[in-house]
Amino acid sequence: MSRLIAGLIAWLGLGVIITEILNNFNLFDFRLKVHFVAGPILLIFLLSQLILKHFENKANSSIDDENKYQRIINIYYLFLGLIGLCFLLSIPFLWWGVIKKLAISANE
Numbered sequence: 001m002s003r004l005i006a007g008l009i010a011w012l013g014l015g016v017i018i019t020e021i022l023n024n025f026n027l028f029d030f031r032l033k034v035h036f037v038a039g040p041i042l043l044i045f046l047l048s049q050l051i052l053k054h055f056e057n058k059a060n061s062s063i064d065d066e067n068k069y070q071r072i073i074n075i076y077y078l079f080l081g082l083i084g085l086c087f088l089l090s091i092p093f094l095w096w097g098v099i100k101k102l103a104i105s106a107n108e
Contacts, residue, residue: 016038
Protein backbone atom coordinates (compact mmCIF):
# COMPACT_ATOMS: atom_id res chain seq x y z
CA MET A 1 0.00 0.00 0.00
CA SER A 2 2.85 2.39 0.80
CA ARG A 3 4.37 1.64 -2.62
CA LEU A 4 1.12 2.66 -4.25
CA ILE A 5 0.88 5.89 -2.26
CA ALA A 6 4.52 6.78 -2.96
CA GLY A 7 3.98 6.07 -6.67
CA LEU A 8 0.86 8.23 -6.76
CA ILE A 9 2.68 11.13 -5.09
CA ALA A 10 5.64 10.80 -7.48
CA TRP A 11 3.44 10.69 -10.59
CA LEU A 12 1.38 13.60 -9.28
CA GLY A 13 4.57 15.63 -8.94
CA LEU A 14 5.55 14.63 -12.45
CA GLY A 15 2.14 15.75 -13.69
CA VAL A 16 2.62 19.15 -12.08
CA ILE A 17 6.06 19.52 -13.71
CA ILE A 18 4.73 18.51 -17.13
CA THR A 19 1.84 20.96 -16.79
CA GLU A 20 4.19 23.82 -15.97
CA ILE A 21 6.49 22.94 -18.85
CA LEU A 22 3.57 22.90 -21.27
CA ASN A 23 2.25 26.19 -19.90
CA ASN A 24 5.67 27.86 -20.21
CA PHE A 25 6.01 26.82 -23.86
CA ASN A 26 2.77 28.73 -24.60
CA LEU A 27 1.54 26.01 -26.93
CA PHE A 28 -2.07 26.84 -26.18
CA ASP A 29 -3.98 30.10 -25.91
CA PHE A 30 -5.00 29.09 -22.41
CA ARG A 31 -3.22 27.74 -19.34
CA LEU A 32 -3.62 24.04 -18.68
CA LYS A 33 -4.98 23.03 -15.31
CA VAL A 34 -2.90 20.52 -13.34
CA HIS A 35 -5.73 18.03 -12.95
CA PHE A 36 -6.13 17.73 -16.76
CA VAL A 37 -2.55 16.46 -17.04
CA ALA A 38 -1.96 14.78 -13.68
CA GLY A 39 -5.34 13.00 -13.63
CA PRO A 40 -4.71 10.83 -16.70
CA ILE A 41 -1.16 10.12 -15.55
CA LEU A 42 -2.44 8.91 -12.17
CA LEU A 43 -5.14 6.79 -13.82
CA ILE A 44 -2.57 5.17 -16.12
CA PHE A 45 -0.37 4.43 -13.09
CA LEU A 46 -3.27 2.89 -11.16
CA LEU A 47 -4.32 0.82 -14.16
CA SER A 48 -0.77 -0.45 -14.68
CA GLN A 49 -0.54 -1.44 -11.01
CA LEU A 50 -3.83 -3.33 -11.23
CA ILE A 51 -2.66 -5.15 -14.37
CA LEU A 52 0.67 -6.05 -12.76
CA LYS A 53 -1.13 -7.32 -9.66
CA HIS A 54 -3.42 -9.47 -11.84
CA PHE A 55 -0.49 -11.03 -13.68
CA GLU A 56 1.41 -11.52 -10.42
CA ASN A 57 -1.50 -13.48 -8.96
CA LYS A 58 -1.84 -15.48 -12.16
CA ALA A 59 1.90 -16.27 -12.26
CA ASN A 60 1.57 -18.66 -9.34
CA SER A 61 -0.64 -21.04 -11.33
CA SER A 62 1.81 -22.26 -13.99
CA ILE A 63 5.35 -21.94 -15.33
CA ASP A 64 4.10 -20.45 -18.59
CA ASP A 65 2.23 -17.71 -16.73
CA GLU A 66 5.32 -17.06 -14.61
CA ASN A 67 7.45 -16.58 -17.74
CA LYS A 68 4.83 -14.22 -19.17
CA TYR A 69 4.81 -12.26 -15.90
CA GLN A 70 8.60 -11.95 -15.96
CA ARG A 71 8.50 -10.55 -19.52
CA ILE A 72 5.81 -8.05 -18.53
CA ILE A 73 7.82 -6.97 -15.47
CA ASN A 74 10.97 -6.55 -17.57
CA ILE A 75 9.13 -4.39 -20.11
CA TYR A 76 7.54 -2.38 -17.29
CA TYR A 77 10.92 -1.73 -15.64
CA LEU A 78 12.47 -0.84 -19.00
CA PHE A 79 9.67 1.64 -19.62
CA LEU A 80 10.09 3.19 -16.16
CA GLY A 81 13.85 3.37 -16.68
CA LEU A 82 13.42 5.20 -19.98
CA ILE A 83 11.01 7.68 -18.40
CA GLY A 84 13.46 8.23 -15.55
CA LEU A 85 16.35 8.72 -17.95
CA CYS A 86 14.39 11.26 -20.00
CA PHE A 87 13.55 13.27 -16.92
CA LEU A 88 17.07 12.98 -15.58
CA LEU A 89 18.38 14.39 -18.85
CA SER A 90 15.81 17.20 -18.73
CA ILE A 91 16.96 18.51 -15.32
CA PRO A 92 19.67 20.81 -16.76
CA PHE A 93 17.17 22.32 -19.20
CA LEU A 94 14.65 22.91 -16.42
CA TRP A 95 17.30 24.56 -14.27
CA TRP A 96 18.42 26.67 -17.22
CA GLY A 97 14.85 27.92 -17.61
CA VAL A 98 14.63 28.78 -13.92
CA ILE A 99 18.00 30.57 -13.92
CA LYS A 100 17.11 32.46 -17.11
CA LYS A 101 13.78 33.56 -15.64
CA LEU A 102 15.48 34.75 -12.45
CA ALA A 103 18.12 36.65 -14.42
CA ILE A 104 15.45 38.39 -16.51
CA SER A 105 13.46 39.34 -13.44
CA ALA A 106 16.62 40.61 -11.69
CA ASN A 107 17.39 42.92 -14.62
CA GLU A 108 13.94 44.52 -14.50
